[in-house]
Amino acid sequence: MKITIPHMGNVYMAIKILFDSLGIDYVIPPLNNREALILGSKYSPEEICLPFKLMIGNYIAGIQEGADTVLLVGSCGPCRFGEYSELQIRILKHLGYEVDFIVLDPVHSIGFHELMKRIRRIGNESKKTALQGINAAVSAISAMNLIDAIEAKAHEMAGYEKNNGECKRLLSNCKSKVFSCNHPDESIKILKEYHKKMEALTVDSSKNPLRIAIIGEIYTVIEPFSNLYIEDILMDMKVSTKRTLTPSWWVKDTLFKTMKLNSRELMHASEEFLPLCIGGHARECIGGAVLAAREHMDGAIQIFPMGCMPEIVSKSILPNVSKEKNLPILSLVVDEMTGEAGYMTRIEAFLDLLERRREYVRIGS
Amino acid sequence: MRVGIPKGLLYCKYHPFFKTFFSGLGAEVISSEETNKKILDMGVKACVDEACLPVKVYHGHVASIKDNCDFLVIPRIMRICRCEYICPKFCGLPEMITNSIPSLPRITMEPLYMHTETDFIKWCLSAGSVITCNKKKIKKSFYIAMKAQRNYQTGIYEDGKGLTVMLAGHPYIINDEFLNMGIAGKLRSKGIGIVTEEFANDGICRSQVKELVKKPFWTFQRRLFGAAAAFYKQKKIDGIIYLSSFACGIDSVIVDLIRYHVGEFPMLVIKLDEHTGEAGMDTRLEAFIDMLERRLIREDNNTAYGKCLYGNQNFV
Numbered sequence: 255m256k257i258t259i260p261h262m263g264n265v266y267m268a269i270k271i272l273f274d275s276l277g278i279d280y281v282i283p284p285l286n287n288r289e290a291l292i293l294g295s296k297y298s299p300e301e302i303c304l305p306f307k308l309m310i311g312n313y314i315a316g317i318q319e320g321a322d323t324v325l326l327v328g329s330c331g332p333c334r335f336g337e338y339s340e341l342q343i344r345i346l347k348h349l350g351y352e353v354d355f356i357v358l359d360p361v362h363s364i365g366f367h368e369l370m371k372r373i374r375r376i377g378n379e380s381k382k383t384a385l386q387g388i389n390a391a392v393s394a395i396s397a398m399n400l401i402d403a404i405e406a407k408a409h410e411m412a413g414y415e416k417n418n419g420e421c422k423r424l425l426s427n428c429k430s431k432v433f434s435c436n437h438p439d440e441s442i443k444i445l446k447e448y449h450k451k452m453e454a455l456t457v458d459s460s461k462n463p464l465r466i467a468i469i470g471e472i473y474t475v476i477e478p479f480s481n482l483y484i485e486d487i488l489m490d491m492k493v494s495t496k497r498t499l500t501p502s503w504w505v506k507d508t509l510f511k512t513m514k515l516n517s518r519e520l521m522h523a524s525e526e527f528l529p530l531c532i533g534g535h536a537r538e539c540i541g542g543a544v545l546a547a548r549e550h551m552d553g554a555i556q557i558f559p560m561g562c563m564p565e566i567v568s569k570s571i572l573p574n575v576s577k578e579k580n581l582p583i584l585s586l587v588v589d590e591m592t593g594e595a596g597y598m599t600r601i602e603a604f605l606d607l608l609e610r611r612r613e614y615v616r617i618g619s
Numbered sequence: 620m621r622v623g624i625p626k627g628l629l630y631c632k633y634h635p636f637f638k639t640f641f642s643g644l645g646a647e648v649i650s651s652e653e654t655n656k657k658i659l660d661m662g663v664k665a666c667v668d669e670a671c672l673p674v675k676v677y678h679g680h681v682a683s684i685k686d687n688c689d690f691l692v693i694p695r696i697m698r699i700c701r702c703e704y705i706c707p708k709f710c711g712l713p714e715m716i717t718n719s720i721p722s723l724p725r726i727t728m729e730p731l732y733m734h735t736e737t738d739f740i741k742w743c744l745s746a747g748s749v750i751t752c753n754k755k756k757i758k759k760s761f762y763i764a765m766k767a768q769r770n771y772q773t774g775i776y777e778d779g780k781g782l783t784v785m786l787a788g789h790p791y792i793i794n795d796e797f798l799n800m801g802i803a804g805k806l807r808s809k810g811i812g813i814v815t816e817e818f819a820n821d822g823i824c825r826s827q828v829k830e831l832v833k834k835p836f837w838t839f840q841r842r843l844f845g846a847a848a849a850f851y852k853q854k855k856i857d858g859i860i861y862l863s864s865f866a867c868g869i870d871s872v873i874v875d876l877i878r879y880h881v882g883e884f885p886m887l888v889i890k891l892d893e894h895t896g897e898a899g900m901d902t903r904l905e906a907f908i909d910m911l912e913r914r915l916i917r918e919d920n921n922t923a924y925g926k927c928l929y930g931n932q933n934f935v
Contacts, residue, residue, distance in 0.1 A: 300871070301866065332837070340872075530697075566667060567715055570718050
């Protein structure tokens with residue numbers, strides 16, 4: 255069995271560490287690129303959302319490198335993400351690829367027994383003991399936490415750094431080093447080293463950069479290719495950004511969901527505008543905007559793929575959040591278009607507005 | 620008190636219940652007009668751009684009656700069947716409406732679970748409490764309304780002069796003459812028989828759905844896929860016409876599931892949006908029907924120039 259996974263930001267790092275330490279054969283497809291997008295949109299249903307299309311591109315690249323099994327997490331509604339596996343299995347079969355799918359659905363919809371059965375399908379490939387397996391999972395999760403922490407710090411400090419472009423350089427060096435490293439302990443060592451470097455960054459705290467929250471649909475905010483590298487663009491513009499939705503947040507959220515103890519702060523913040531869970535991460539999006547206002551951030555940028563049902567609901571609520579909480583919000587819808595001009599113009603205009611707002615507007619918007 | 624019920628989304632399926640229930644409580648019930656250009660325009664203006672056509676039209680219906688009533692029924696239908704959803708936009712419908720349309724009267728915000736009676740009554744008690752405090756009266760009205768709903772059948776089932784097509788799509792598109800540009804009438808005038816998903820046996824639908832890898836979690840996905848697969852298997856139909864609205868997230872999945880299931884079987888997908896020009900629709904319908912008719916004569920499914928249309932090629 256040779257496993258491949260779809261990309262979502264830095265998740266592949268954790269998967270690599272997990273499979274390397276378990277001794278399972280795997281293929282990490284090349285990071286999302288134009289080719290994946292073109293292949294994906296060629297074979298996917300026309301109106302499905304962007305993550306689906308990129309994933310198809312990833313699978314095909316993975317399969318061409320010899321993978322025969324796809325590992326995917328799932329959900330059971332009401333958002334389309336739950337139906338991804340169903341359609342993707344059919345599409346790949348139709349294209350003549352013989353692949354198995356292991357779909358890790360949430361425990362409350364398929365039951366503990368079924369979930370364990372699916373996890374065991376991966377576990378059986380490994381010759382390691384159960385204890386070593388747990389150790390591997392722990393180090394994978396700690397790697398995920400580390401890279402998320404490094405990334406968050408880099409994005410936040412980009413506005414305060416003394417040496418121009420240092421945050422971005424550190425972050426990209428770290429990523430490329432981990433990408434080329436195939437030894438789990440070595441990878442974690444690199445991550446720890448960069449975490450220290452990030453902490454020791456020389457900052458100029460007298461600076462007062464724009465602070466923006468990135469909210470929206472989880473895949474498109476995490477996967478840089480899908481949002482045309484918005485966080486890198488903002489780092490270049492010396493804007494300090496914050497994003498709550500990260501892979502490590504997702505893991506924590508999924509674990510605590512069964513006990514309904516997940517992300518209480520976000521849920522509480524969204525209560526006023528959207529009291530119910532409507533699928534996807536609409537509540538987290540609204541909650542993120544409210545929290546951003548509470549933390550006196552300058553603005554928020556919502557990103558979601560075209561046609562995303564939960565985010566359409568949150569987009570219709572956001573103008574009122576913006577009005578009531580006095581927080582400018584920009585909504586960006588991403589699809590297969592990769593032309594940057596329209597995108598950049600909007601971001602620049604938004605940043606200009608935020609800057610002038612600081613100078614001229616004291617109350618209201 | 621005057622209760623307003625917008626004539627959009629699942630109104631077409633459940634209006635006997637809502638009308639009987641609220642008039643049983645002693646309220647005057649009004650509903651908006653049939654969908655028309657004015658309502659569509661109002662909806663497009665009020666609603667968020669990315670939403671699908673039926674949701675936009677629903678906004679229009681709300682905007683058109685909000686000033687004539689004291690209480691608006693905007694059911695947040697979470698569930699019709701056990702363990703299934705309708706669509707995320709249904710779950711957030713009251714929020715979409717309140718945040719897009721200003722100066723609304725009081726509206727229903729409670730989630731509505733229709734799959735069990737106890738959950739259903741809970742919603743009725745909360746909605747009814749606006750009109751009367753008499754719980755007994757609300758419960759009594761609920762049972763009368765349930766009775767009125769039980770005998771209500773939507774959908775179209777007509778025999779034609781030979782060919783029969785399945786008219787697939789969400790009920791709020793199939794039953795809205797304005798949105799679907801009177802497609803049923805157009806087919807009727809051409810002598811085509813029509814059958815909709817409501818006339819597929821639920822048991823057969825469920826057994827067909829078992830062929831899917833994953834249990835469907837949208838009610839309309841189960842119904843539409845199940846019905847199309849059942850009709851196809853029983854050879855009840857000669858083709859499928861799927862009416863879908865642009866940017867409908869659920870249709871983007873169902874259409875392809877059906878397409879993979881039926882393979883070479885004739886299927887026409889018509890996307891509806893704010894355009895009201897009918898020529899494009901007519902052309903496609905005519906072409907589709909011509910093709911179906913020729914298929915009857917030439918059983919080998921050949922095209923005009925003698926080449927097998929689908930053969931073993933991928934149709935993706």
